[in-house]
Amino acid sequence: MPPKGRKSGLPGEFELIHRYFAPLAAKAPLAFGLSDDAAVVRPPKGMDLVVTKDAIVEGVHFLPDDPAERVAQKLLRVNLSDLAAKGAVPAHYLLATAFPAKTKAAWVAGFARGLAKDQRRYDVTLIGGDTVGTPGPLTLSLTMFGYVRSGKMRRRAGARPGDRLFVTGSIGDSAFGLSILKDKGHRSLSAADRAYLAGRYQLPEPRVAFGVALRGLASASIDVSDGLLADLGHLAKTSNVAAVVELDQVPLSKAGRAVVSRASGALLTAVSHGDDYEILFTVPKRSVAAMLAIAKRTRTPVSEIGVIAPGTGVWPLNGGGAVPIPKRGFTHF
Numbered sequence: 001m002p003p004k005g006r007k008s009g010l011p012g013e014f015e016l017i018h019r020y021f022a023p024l025a026a027k028a029p030l031a032f033g034l035s036d037d038a039a040v041v042r043p044p045k046g047m048d049l050v051v052t053k054d055a056i057v058e059g060v061h062f063l064p065d066d067p068a069e070r071v072a073q074k075l076l077r078v079n080l081s082d083l084a085a086k087g088a089v090p091a092h093y094l095l096a097t098a099f100p101a102k103t104k105a106a107w108v109a110g111f112a113r114g115l116a117k118d119q120r121r122y123d124v125t126l127i128g129g130d131t132v133g134t135p136g137p138l139t140l141s142l143t144m145f146g147y148v149r150s151g152k153m154r155r156r157a158g159a160r161p162g163d164r165l166f167v168t169g170s171i172g173d174s175a176f177g178l179s180i181l182k183d184k185g186h187r188s189l190s191a192a193d194r195a196y197l198a199g200r201y202q203l204p205e206p207r208v209a210f211g212v213a214l215r216g217l218a219s220a221s222i223d224v225s226d227g228l229l230a231d232l233g234h235l236a237k238t239s240n241v242a243a244v245v246e247l248d249q250v251p252l253s254k255a256g257r258a259v260v261s262r263a264s265g266a267l268l269t270a271v272s273h274g275d276d277y278e279i280l281f282t283v284p285k286r287s288v289a290a291m292l293a294i295a296k297r298t299r300t301p302v303s304e305i306g307v308i309a310p311g312t313g314v315w316p317l318n319g320g321g322a323v324p325i326p327k328r329g330f331t332h333f
């Protein structure tokens with residue numbers, strides 16, 4: 001659509017696309033250098049295209065002074081995490097950028113550098129998008145495409161009573177990191193712990209290799225973005241089962257443990273805040289050993305945190321006793 005004439009610190013729409021975005025599509029012949037109305041996607045034979053989209057908004061998902069490079073990387077990574085949870089190999093993405101008038105070209109340059117860096121790291125390429133201005137906050141939306149064997153996308157549904165419940169990495173770092181960056185929280189931590197947690201908020205680590213390698217072994221999985229307990233609730237509900245989760249088995253990083261040892265409520269924050277971008281998954285008992293071998297091979301930390309049971313709902317336990325949970329996860333509205 002033609003832009004409505006607005007004053008902006010940026011070069012024109014077409015110059016922006018040509019200068020910052022077209023180089024990111026150079027390796028995709030069917031994106032035609034971003035010089036056509038659309039790109040072509042040709043799935044390899046026998047594969048399904050798996051599609052996901054996540055939008056991020058300044059002031060909601062990232063902070064106004066987060067570095068542009070990291071905002072770009074986070075945008076890519078939150079989408080990569082969805083594909084990882086589904087066992088899909090990531091391939092291409094579409095990008096919509098809505099820039100407020102105050103946006104500087106240097107910001108867009110940094111943003112494009114961040115995309116370039118993670119395109120190399122995860123072997124994905126830009127194939128198109130849209131560039132608009134907005135009277136609102138900076139808004140970035142990315143649609144990521146990946147591939148799985150036809151009919152084989154791993155679902156949230158599929159968990160069965162008796163399946164073991166696992167999660168990758170550590171939970172809660174991002175919640176604590178946000179509090180450090182936004183509210184100057186957790187001041188009694190060491191500088192190294194604070195920097196680690198802030199880094200985990202700005203730069204999640206999607207479990208791409210592990211998510212793909214997990215195929216055939218996990219009965220169900222979900223990306224942890226809304227909070228561990230909330231996302232576990234989604235998995236349990238879709239699978240028509242109950243989930244028992246041992247809160248003292250939930251993996252915390254060294255810095256996360258330091259936070260929890262100082263503030264008793266912090267563990268509940270860790271399991272309900274979200275923004276973790278780890279994979280929560282269930283494994284039938286017979287496949288646990290094979291799964292652990294894959295975790296080792298892909299150097300992915302995994303922790304067993306509970307078990308699937310008949311019934312409905314999420315049952316958090318702490319050393320055997322049931323725990324009342326005031327708020328299980330993040331909701332926008």
Ligand code: ADP
Pocket residue numbers: 001002017021034035036037038039094095096097126127128129130131
């Ligand atoms: P139209 O107005 O027909 O939608 P545009 O002028 O918006 O076309 O886009 C021209 C080309 O540039 C298209 O191939 C589009 O996919 C690409 N493009 C536009 N904005 C972006 C962006 N932010 N990131 C990647 N590609 C983009």
Ligand code: MG
Pocket residue numbers: 001129130131
């Ligand atoms: Mg357009």
